[in-house]
Each structure stands twice: as structure tokens, then as C-alpha cells.
Amino acid sequence: MTRRTFMQSTSVVAAAAAGAAQQQQSRNGKLQIGFIGTGARGQELMQAVLANPNVAITALSDAYSGRMERAVERTAGVAKPIRDYKEILADKTIDGVVIATPDHWHKTMILEAFAAGKDVYCEKPMTYASREGAEIIGAAKKTGRVLQIGSQGMSSALQHKAKEIIQSGKLGQITLVRAAYNRNTASGAWIYPIPPDASPETVNWEAFQGPSPLKRPFSLERFFRWRCYNDYSGGIATDLFVHLCTTIHFLMDATVPSHVMGMGQLYRWKGSREVPDTLNAMLQYPEGFAVNLSSTFNNQSGSEGSFVFLGTKGSLAIGFDKVVFTPERTVEDNRWVVDSWSRTLEDKYYQDPQVRATESPNTWPQEAAEGSITYLAEGQESTVAHMGHYLESIRTRKPYWENGDAGHHAAACAHMVNLSVREKRLVEWDFAKDDIKG
Numbered sequence: 001m002t003r004r005t006f007m008q009s010t011s012v013v014a015a016a017a018a019g020a021a022q023q024q025q026s027r028n029g030k031l032q033i034g035f036i037g038t039g040a041r042g043q044e045l046m047q048a049v050l051a052n053p054n055v056a057i058t059a060l061s062d063a064y065s066g067r068m069e070r071a072v073e074r075t076a077g078v079a080k081p082i083r084d085y086k087e088i089l090a091d092k093t094i095d096g097v098v099i100a101t102p103d104h105w106h107k108t109m110i111l112e113a114f115a116a117g118k119d120v121y122c123e124k125p126m127t128y129a130s131r132e133g134a135e136i137i138g139a140a141k142k143t144g145r146v147l148q149i150g151s152q153g154m155s156s157a158l159q160h161k162a163k164e165i166i167q168s169g170k171l172g173q174i175t176l177v178r179a180a181y182n183r184n185t186a187s188g189a190w191i192y193p194i195p196p197d198a199s200p201e202t203v204n205w206e207a208f209q210g211p212s213p214l215k216r217p218f219s220l221e222r223f224f225r226w227r228c229y230n231d232y233s234g235g236i237a238t239d240l241f242v243h244l245c246t247t248i249h250f251l252m253d254a255t256v257p258s259h260v261m262g263m264g265q266l267y268r269w270k271g272s273r274e275v276p277d278t279l280n281a282m283l284q285y286p287e288g289f290a291v292n293l294s295s296t297f298n299n300q301s302g303s304e305g306s307f308v309f310l311g312t313k314g315s316l317a318i319g320f321d322k323v324v325f326t327p328e329r330t331v332e333d334n335r336w337v338v339d340s341w342s343r344t345l346e347d348k349y350y351q352d353p354q355v356r357a358t359e360s361p362n363t364w365p366q367e368a369a370e371g372s373i374t375y376l377a378e379g380q381e382s383t384v385a386h387m388g389h390y391l392e393s394i395r396t397r398k399p400y401w402e403n404g405d406a407g408h409h410a411a412a413c414a415h416m417v418n419l420s421v422r423e424k425r426l427v428e429w430d431f432a433k434d435d436i437k438g
């Protein structure tokens, strides 16, 4: 089961339906949430809000009328459809907003929401450009508002288990992490179906373009497949690597890489996009480890969001539904080298007690890896849990781990990869400036 099918599973849908019914009964004592952007992800997030107790979605806005209609239905007709999201921000009864618009809108909407006194859950990537990070973090501090970014994987019980294992030292010294996101379908490559009723009458093109510097003529491809275009997205890096980096930072207690190199190519899905369909990156962290990130849209082995943490005492593989620890069997075996010496020296070598202690047929590797341990997924679905943390933060005023700093640094990895691809060079982080060097 993938994350997406889990969000459509009976338990999440049933909990969301119960939440929608509950919000009809009474709004007393409930947090009131507004939604800005109720597209594919926004409507999943609505279900996650409604699966949490004591919360109501009272207003929502989207730039395509069909989605606004469907989103209102999800609240059993309670949420008011609003054409201009600024009216949601002006509504004093609303405690917090969820922003699930395309990436080029995130900074503007977060800053306006803070200024209007709202707490914010914003989808990843937090930024469209690295320089936006400091501005958002500064505004969160100044206004005292809660900001949570939406890479929900780090809220899963599985990733919390993985963190516990890594932090216990069970893997020894971890010097390399490999993480991948591979797909091989048109929808995996963001060529989403366009609703048949989409037209200038149902799609608010001006609202979609918003802060994008270059004003383009009306385009349904751009509107519904915005990840393929540089005006709105950073492609694979900002869409998928951001999830990988958030998890790696969380599990390794790391902040941001000091050096990044990337290479990207568009091999197959030509004519539908400006961004690569194959992306590789190397990241080096001051905490003492390196990361390989890779993604292709031309083969799906390795699947959605898989990780391997490689340590001197063991490795930890993390998938969607399980974590597997495999211990290292490190044995010295110099037979092939010593075999080339004179027979006398070879015999002497194996008479040495120190050599006998470390190199003997008893210690030489066996076929099967022994002692591997599998931990299966349990607990709440990650998006429901992640949203639960945001709602809790509104009440307690204590931000969750994935705050503005975490969101900035995960998105910055993606921006560094893209800059390296574009300029064909090593990109460095300026720790004093908390931004890309140069």
C-alpha cells in the first residue's frame, strides 16, 4: 500500500467523514481552519484535519471552481467557498490556515497569513527560492505565529523508530546515506489528467500566476501540471528530494549540507516539461556524513521514497511500510593477497596468534546475512499524525520539529541541487548567512 492509497483507505476516509459530521453539530471549542489551495494535496490534507478531533474547516479557496465545489462537499457543506484567499485571512474567527498551493505562492501566502495573525501549515517545499527562507523565519519570530511545513513522513511511527535506532548507535558510524524516488508512469511524471470542464470560466488564471514574475498566456497544462515548469516549481528536487532531505535531517540530527553537486537530464518526457526527468545529487554534511540522492521517472525500482543508512556496524533500510536493520559482518580475509607470497611467509602469517584471532575459517563470511531485524509500520497514517502536530501546536504555542528552520534547510538542499545542475558547479552553504554562498 502506498501513502496515497492509505489516504484513500477506509480508516482515514471514515475518520474524515465522522469529522465532517461532527463539525456540522457544533463549532464550540473547536479550532477553525481555513484552506488556501484545495487541489489534489489540499483535499488529502482536509481529510487529515477532519480525522483529528475538535477542529472545523470553515472557509476555503481554490483557483479552479470544480475543486472548490468538491472541497466544500468534504465538509458536508460547512466551509464557505471564497474566491479571494485574502478574505480567509481577514476572517477573525479563523485560527489557522493550511496552504497547499503551488510552490511559487508559498512565501507570499505565509507572510500574509502571519501578518493577519494566523498560524500556518504550509506544504513542502517551504520556499520557491532559498533567499525566501530567512524572510519567512524572521516573520514567524516577529509575529509569534506557528509555522509547520508539510513533509509528513517524519511524523510516521516508522521514521520515529528509525531515529531511535540510529540515535542509539546501533549502526555505528554512519558515513553514507542513499535515498531514491523512482517512477515510471505519466502521472508519476506529473502529466495529470485535466478536468474536461476546465476553461477560462472555471479556472482563475490570474490568481494562479500570482507572484510569478513572467506573465504567461492562459494554459491548462501550466495550471494543472505546474511541477513541469520553472515558473512555479523546482521539479524533482523541490517536489521529491525535499521529502528525502527532511527525513535525513530529522533522523541524523543534521541541519544543512555544506557542499552539493547535482546532475540532471531530460531523457524521455520531452515536450511536456522544462525540468529534468532524471536527477542525481551528492550532498556533504558538516555533521560527518555524505548523501546520494537519485530519482528517475523512467523506471520504478527503488520505488517511492526509499532510504538506506550505511553505518560501520549495520545498515538501516527504510521503505513506506517497514524498517529493516541488517548488521555488518566485518571480517578480515587476506587469503588472496597472502597466497601470492612465498609459501614460508604464508605459513608464518597464519601461525601469528593475532592473525589467527581475526582471520580463520571460523570468521570468514558466511552466505546468509544473520541477525537482520524488521520493524513493521504501525500507528497513525503519517499525514493525519503530521496535521495532528500542527493542530496541537496552535493550542500549545509550541512549534513541532518541522518548523521554519527545518523547512528552509530541506528546501535549500533542493535549491542547491538545482543551482549546481544549472551552473554545472559545486554549490556551497554560507552558515553565517544561513543561505547559499555567493
Ligand SMILES: NC(=O)c1ccc[n+]([C@@H]2O[C@H](COP(=O)([O-])OP(=O)(O)OC[C@H]3O[C@@H](n4cnc5c(N)ncnc54)[C@H](O)[C@@H]3O)[C@@H](O)[C@H]2O)c1
Binding pocket: 036, 037, 038, 039, 040, 041, 042, 061, 062, 063, 064, 067, 085, 100, 101, 102, 103, 105, 123, 124, 125, 150, 151, 152, 207, 208, 209, 210, 223, 224, 239
Ligand atoms: N506532502 C506531500 O506528500 C505532498 C503531496 C503532493 C503535493 N504536495 C505539495 O502541495 C502543494 C499543492 O500540490 P498539489 O499536488 O495539490 O497541486 P494541485 O495543482 O493539485 O493543487 C494546487 C491548487 O492550488 C490552487 N491555487 C493556485 N493558486 C491559487 C490561489 N491564488 N488561491 C487559491 N488557490 C490557488 C489551484 O487551483 C490548485 O487546485 C505543492 O506545494 C506540493 O509540493 C505535497
